[in-house]
Amino acid sequence: MPKEILAKAGFLVVTASTVPGDLSGKKNLTTAHVDITLDKVNSADYQGLMIVGGQRTFWYDETVLRLCREFHAAGKLVAAICISGAIPAQAGLLRGRECTVFPDPAAIEDIQKNGAVYVHQPVVVSGNIITADGPAAAEEFGQALVEFLSR
Known part of the structure; x- marks a missing residue:
């Protein structure tokens, strides 16, 4: 949904991963190129x-x-949703700053281990870093991305 929200707002969304071509997600419910x-x-x-x-x-x-x-150092958007919300903390970008992640105990522990402050909210904006806790927050997350990128 965030990808569609960004595209509807006029942003070109480029999908990157470790392998080229078409991918299928969990249970083949989601596909991406x-x-x-x-x-x-x-x-x-x-x-x-x-x-x-x-x-x-x-x-x-x-x-x-x-x-x-690199994106953070340039003041650009760094956003993550679901269990991936831990990644900006792993990159050392959230020391002493609030963020959220899917409420998995291991993910919360990892965020805290990396110096971030876990907040049990659907979406958290902390400067140029936006995190969301999972699929239920996808629409709010997408809107927060559009708002940040439209500044």
């Missing part, structure tokens, strides 16, 4: 980074952590 592999993403070419996920696929992934740091 990968436009570019993560190793080829240049943060200078984009307004922001949005990490989605219901799995820990990109937890502590060095390429994703590097991209988070």
Whole structure:
């Protein structure tokens, strides 16, 4: 849903992952076409980074952590939803700052281990970092992304 909300607002959404081509999500309910592999993403070419996920696929992934740091250093959007909400904290971007994540005890512990302050809210905006706790917050998350990018 966030991708559709961004597209409806006029933003071009480019999908990146570790492998090119078409991907299927959990239980094959969600599909996506990968436009570019993560190793080829240049943060200078984009307004922001949005990490989605219901799995820990990109937890502590060095390429994703590097991209988070690059986007953040440039004052660009760094956004994450569901269990991926832990990734900006893993990148060291949320020390002493509030964020949210899917309310999984291991995810909350990981956020806190990395110095972030967990807040049990659907969406948390902390400067240029926006986190959301899961699918139920997808619409609010998408609207927060549009609001940030429209400034």
